[in-house]
Amino acid sequence: MKNNVFVAIRASIVFIVLCGILYPLACTGLAQLFMPSQANGSLVHNAEGEVIGSALIGQQYDNPAYFQGRVSSIDYNGAGSGSNNYGPSNPELLQRTKDSIEAWKTANPDVPVSELPIALVTNSGSGLDPHITPASAEVQIPRISKLTGLSQQQLHELVEEQTEGRDLGLFGEPRVNVLELNLKLQAMMTQ
Amino acid sequence: MGIVQIAVVLVVLVLLVKPLGTYVYNVFSNEPNRTDRIFGPVERWIYRLIGLRNREGMTWKKYAITLLLTNAALAFISYLILRIQSILPLNPNGVGAMEETLSFNTVISFITNTNLQHYSGESSLSYFSQMAVIMMMMFTSAATGFSAAIAFVRGITSRGNSLGNFFEDFVKAHTRIFLPAAIVVTMILVGLDVPQTLQSTLTVTTLEGAMQNIAIGPVASLESIKHLGTNGGGFFGANSSHPFENPNGLTNVIEILSMWALPASLPYVYGRFARNRKQGWVVYSAMMALFLVFLATVYTSELHGNPVMNSLGIDASQGSMEGKEVRFGIPQSALFTAVTTAATTGTVNNMHDTLTPLGGLVPLAQMMLNCVFGGKGAGLMNMLMYAILGVFIAGLMVGRTPEFLGRKIEPREMKLIAIAILIHPLIILGPTAIAFLTDLGSGAISNAGFHGISQVLYEYTSSAANNGSGFEGLADNTSFWNITTGLVMLLGRYVSMIAMLAVAGSFVRKQWVPETIGTLKTDNRWFVGILVGTVLIIGALTFLPAIALGPIAEHLTLG
Numbered sequence: 102m103k104n105n106v107f108v109a110i111r112a113s114i115v116f117i118v119l120c121g122i123l124y125p126l127a128c129t130g131l132a133q134l135f136m137p138s139q140a141n142g143s144l145v146h147n148a149e150g151e152v153i154g155s156a157l158i159g160q161q162y163d164n165p166a167y168f169q170g171r172v173s174s175i176d177y178n179g180a181g182s183g184s185n186n187y188g189p190s191n192p193e194l195l196q197r198t199k200d201s202i203e204a205w206k207t208a209n210p211d212v213p214v215s216e217l218p219i220a221l222v223t224n225s226g227s228g229l230d231p232h233i234t235p236a237s238a239e240v241q242i243p244r245i246s247k248l249t250g251l252s253q254q255q256l257h258e259l260v261e262e263q264t265e266g267r268d269l270g271l272f273g274e275p276r277v278n279v280l281e282l283n284l285k286l287q288a289m290m291t292q
Numbered sequence: 293m294g295i296v297q298i299a300v301v302l303v304v305l306v307l308l309v310k311p312l313g314t315y316v317y318n319v320f321s322n323e324p325n326r327t328d329r330i331f332g333p334v335e336r337w338i339y340r341l342i343g344l345r346n347r348e349g350m351t352w353k354k355y356a357i358t359l360l361l362t363n364a365a366l367a368f369i370s371y372l373i374l375r376i377q378s379i380l381p382l383n384p385n386g387v388g389a390m391e392e393t394l395s396f397n398t399v400i401s402f403i404t405n406t407n408l409q410h411y412s413g414e415s416s417l418s419y420f421s422q423m424a425v426i427m428m429m430m431f432t433s434a435a436t437g438f439s440a441a442i443a444f445v446r447g448i449t450s451r452g453n454s455l456g457n458f459f460e461d462f463v464k465a466h467t468r469i470f471l472p473a474a475i476v477v478t479m480i481l482v483g484l485d486v487p488q489t490l491q492s493t494l495t496v497t498t499l500e501g502a503m504q505n506i507a508i509g510p511v512a513s514l515e516s517i518k519h520l521g522t523n524g525g526g527f528f529g530a531n532s533s534h535p536f537e538n539p540n541g542l543t544n545v546i547e548i549l550s551m552w553a554l555p556a557s558l559p560y561v562y563g564r565f566a567r568n569r570k571q572g573w574v575v576y577s578a579m580m581a582l583f584l585v586f587l588a589t590v591y592t593s594e595l596h597g598n599p600v601m602n603s604l605g606i607d608a609s610q611g612s613m614e615g616k617e618v619r620f621g622i623p624q625s626a627l628f629t630a631v632t633t634a635a636t637t638g639t640v641n642n643m644h645d646t647l648t649p650l651g652g653l654v655p656l657a658q659m660m661l662n663c664v665f666g667g668k669g670a671g672l673m674n675m676l677m678y679a680i681l682g683v684f685i686a687g688l689m690v691g692r693t694p695e696f697l698g699r700k701i702e703p704r705e706m707k708l709i710a711i712a713i714l715i716h717p718l719i720i721l722g723p724t725a726i727a728f729l730t731d732l733g734s735g736a737i738s739n740a741g742f743h744g745i746s747q748v749l750y751e752y753t754s755s756a757a758n759n760g761s762g763f764e765g766l767a768d769n770t771s772f773w774n775i776t777t778g779l780v781m782l783l784g785r786y787v788s789m790i791a792m793l794a795v796a797g798s799f800v801r802k803q804w805v806p807e808t809i810g811t812l813k814t815d816n817r818w819f820v821g822i823l824v825g826t827v828l829i830i831g832a833l834t835f836l837p838a839i840a841l842g843p844i845a846e847h848l849t850l851g
Contacts, residue, residue: 104343108343108344108459109358111341112342112344112362112463113362113369115341116366116431116466119471120428121428124427124475124513125513125514127475128488129510132482132489136483139483139484139485139487140482141487141489141491141508142508142536143487152497153498155506156485157535157536158536160499160502161500162499167499178505179494179504179505179506179507180493180505180506182529183412183530183764186615186643186646186763186764187614187615187646187765188645188739188763189647189648189743189846189850190600190739190742190743190850191739198604202605217607218606218610223616224646225616226615226640226641227530227617230535230618231535232617236607267293267541268540268545269541272541272544273619273621274541274618274619274623276618287499
């Protein structure tokens with residue numbers, strides 16, 4: 102039995118080194134060597150080559166001329182993550198959604214509320230959702246067209262071009278990456 | 293498309309069961325096989341390092357004590373690391389030492405394979421702690437559970453007095469299963485955009501010129517073992533809903549299969565040990581039948597959406613999107629929720645607190661039953677416990693002597709099984725009641741009304757089932773919650789594990805009785821029904837009142 106105590110302690114130390122230090126360091130080394138772009142957070146660069154964010158982390162857009170992402174209780178601060186965790190019967194969920202709908206009406210007088218997709222007025226789980234549904238991009242086109250002077254046709258084409266399908270044509274949902282979409286939009290505006 | 297993508301994942305899982313089960317059986321059957329040539333030298337080197345001279349068989353008592361000793365040593369060292377992480381290396385973000393009760397809770401949470409997280413990884417752990425404590429315990433706790441399950445199966449299927457050697461099982465679970473699988477899955481995940489780096493939090497200037505901080509780190513290496521070991525503790529607070537942990541539909545499917553394939557293949561492993569594969573398929577079918585009912589419930593409920601939100605006049609056809617990510621939508625979110633609580637992983641790709649009442653009932657109920665596939669080993673042990681109970685009840689009803697796998701079931705085993713079954717509701721409902729009686733407990737509720745009851749109930753159910761997911765709105769990082777859930781996790785893990793090893797210890801010494809015409813068959817379709825029935829009756833008798841006060845009441849009042 103005494104022998105087993107020593108083996109247990111030695112086994113603990115061996116496995117802390119093996120699984121807790123060697124394994125993650127080896128993985129980091131291999132990842133950095135063979136897939137540095139993915140391993141470092143899929144950074145997005147602008148035309149000048151400066152890093153403007155990560156393709157995987159959503160951003161806050163205060164200018165209504167840009168496509169807006171989903172509701173984020175943490176204002177897309179990537180230092181943290183998460184949401185308010187409002188349960189389905191929570192009155193604050195109802196209030197927040199009603200406020201979002203009112204704000205939508207003011208900013209998008211030309212689009213009926215019945216076309217506003219639920220994804221645009223709900224908080225994502227991570228608070229950092231980089232995507233919106235294609236329908237959520239489409240309904241913003243009239244507003245953006247008015248504010249930027251770009252034609253609705255041009256914007257439709259842009260959204261279509263930026264829409265990603267399901268992975269392997271099967272898994273997940275069709276989606277539009279808001280940062281990449283707005284980056285293209287910015288380029289079109291300055292042309 | 294929703295149902296098609298779910299069906300494809302289910303088919304892939306079914307196809308994985310046999311090859312994976314065969315492999316796991318070969319690892320633990322201790323019969324010589326081809327893989328010895330690859331792994332043998334590494335294992336002999338580890339045996340030498342840890343000072344294991346002979347690998348003789350252990351009685352159930354010795355097996356259990358050795359398991360506990362090893363877990364205790366790991367927990368003690370981990371606690372020390374968390375308390376002094378501020379002065380240890382690999383701390384580029386300057387994280388301070390973790391507070392006592394939170395460290396206590398975190399260590400227990402990970403050593404018990406629960407991964408309930410009262411901290412947020414981004415701000416509370418250094419990279420060294422993420423690696424040497426969190427990732428390490430994700431391996432060791434999974435290997436511990438796996439070893440216990442294998443020992444239990446050996447006990448009920450063989451004769452002698454040995455359940456095997458704990459250290460040998462523990463080492464082999466690492467070298468032949470978890471480490472190689474984790475390295476492969478890590479590399480696949482990095483290829484699909486999951487980060488793996490040691491640099492500190494990024495600061496970028498956004499498209500609009502604002503400053504944005506982006507937490508990052510060695511995510512992929514944690515992500516792989518988090519699922520393979522059915523651990524579930526996220527690198528980030530938002531867990532697998534965070535785009536760095538789970539960036540697309542394909543990573544979502546890989547994570548689902550990683551956490552599901554090993555638990556799903558364990559019944560097959562059991563069939564191989566029992567030298568009657570049908571025994572394994574019976575257990576597997578019972579698990580799958582229960583799972584499909586739960587999956588269908590959460591999927592339709594989320595697709596149907598929250599009536600309150602649907603009545604606002606917006607286009608709510610997509611379903612309940614609060615707390616969910618666009619890239620997963622309803623199908624991949626519902627599937628993930630069903631699998632994570634079936635396999636008791638506890639990783640989440642959507643916020644369970646925000647699920648519709650009936651959608652939220654599914655994870656809760658699966659954790660209460662705790663045998664629909666179940667975590668590393670625990671699920672199989674629980675299901676076999678129900679099988680023995682089912683034989684006992686059904687056998688007595690039709691006047692047959694209760695026998696299981698050729699051994700008489702006697703009072704000693706039934707007493708132990710009663711302990712293992714009763715401890716689960718006791719440590720869920722008891723603490724839930726205590727929490728409601730005190731301000732310390734009820735003060736943490738963030739959603740008023742019936743949903744608040746669900747929040748507290750969910751927290752203790754998740755702790756007892758060693759799941760680790762949460763209705764995360766609950767303000768649970770206080771001494772009260774850290775200590776009570778810590779104790780519940782400890783009891784939930786070790787009491788039933790030791791009771792089940794004791795059952796195995798008494799089975800292994802029994803005389804085999806020849807099968808007669810009076811023996812109740814346990815390897816046919818009828819027994820699947822008996823098994824499912826036993827699970828549902830016991831589950832309903834214990835938990836229905838509590839569920840009625842929480843999710844069901846909320847559902848009825850939402851209108």
